[in-house]
Amino acid sequence: MSELYKTAVIGDTASVSGFAALGLSVFCETAPERIAKLIDRLAASDFAVIYITEPAAALVSDTIKKYRSSKLPAIVLIPAVEGNTGDGMRALHESVEKAVGSDILN
Amino acid sequence: MARLNVNPTRMELSKLKKKLVSAQRGHKLLKDKRDELMRQFMALIKENRQLRTEVEAAISEAGRYMAVAGSVMQSEVLETALMMPKQEVELEVGEKNVMSVYIPVFSPKFKSADTSDIYSYGTAFTSTDLDGAVSALSEVFPKMIRLAEIEKACQLMADEIEKTRRRVNALEHIMIPDYQETIKFITMKLSENERSTTTSLMKVKDMVLNKNHNFS
Numbered sequence: 001m002s003e004l005y006k007t008a009v010i011g012d013t014a015s016v017s018g019f020a021a022l023g024l025s026v027f028c029e030t031a032p033e034r035i036a037k038l039i040d041r042l043a044a045s046d047f048a049v050i051y052i053t054e055p056a057a058a059l060v061s062d063t064i065k066k067y068r069s070s071k072l073p074a075i076v077l078i079p080a081v082e083g084n085t086g087d088g089m090r091a092l093h094e095s096v097e098k099a100v101g102s103d104i105l106n
Numbered sequence: 107m108a109r110l111n112v113n114p115t116r117m118e119l120s121k122l123k124k125k126l127v128s129a130q131r132g133h134k135l136l137k138d139k140r141d142e143l144m145r146q147f148m149a150l151i152k153e154n155r156q157l158r159t160e161v162e163a164a165i166s167e168a169g170r171y172m173a174v175a176g177s178v179m180q181s182e183v184l185e186t187a188l189m190m191p192k193q194e195v196e197l198e199v200g201e202k203n204v205m206s207v208y209i210p211v212f213s214p215k216f217k218s219a220d221t222s223d224i225y226s227y228g229t230a231f232t233s234t235d236l237d238g239a240v241s242a243l244s245e246v247f248p249k250m251i252r253l254a255e256i257e258k259a260c261q262l263m264a265d266e267i268e269k270t271r272r273r274v275n276a277l278e279h280i281m282i283p284d285y286q287e288t289i290k291f292i293t294m295k296l297s298e299n300e301r302s303t304t305t306s307l308m309k310v311k312d313m314v315l316n317k318n319h320n321f322s
Contacts, residue, residue, distance in 0.1 A: 051254075071209075092154060
């Protein structure tokens, strides 16, 4: 399988508009139910990676959890323009805790 | 430990012995799988953490540039500048098998190979901060792809490790002891039966001898 897939960025306008210049598909959404629907739609079509800003991800954590164990798409948290909330790192620690049984990174 | 609910027959005994052997074999294999997965997972997690720190720093940096650009330019001009991207990126998605966990491998395909040819606007009406933001983002983009790949791998492997660990524990603490105990139970029951047959035979023999020859 070597189809070509696309990459999406979801978040508020200020945080994500820069990615448009790189040729990524940019979606500016801030309403939780719309983001959730958008992620479902993108996952069903040919998007392999979805970058989502931390504040936007916090609104739709259930939807993100749903795609955690499926192979595609990979949903990656990135910091928004207003600063790093540490949610992305926290997700990493969760993975470690799940695998090892306790958080050994600290 | 609970004994399995089976009839104490030789048939069951030999079946259980076979099951015990395959359970022990499976246990050993799964334990090896868990250890190897864990080893690879730890290496990945380390890389993941470092990569995430780098990517987060770079994106925050680009965000700062973008904020400045947004403040010195009108939002319409900014939007127009970014509306028609020159660069296009598509991902080729491969697959890698790590201890029977299928993890995706992304390789980006850029439309224009020239990394300096990414500015989708003339420089006359835009702030230099926008250039800074765009170049910072394009620089970090390969790392972002790698981060996506590695983070997905970590998530999938964490799931698999958890599953494997449960299986190892179930085999080690429940199934194997159960089999062992049941085997012991059947063996005891069978030898008990044997003894009881021997005793009754001896008794019968005694009785017959007594009747025919008036012994004792």
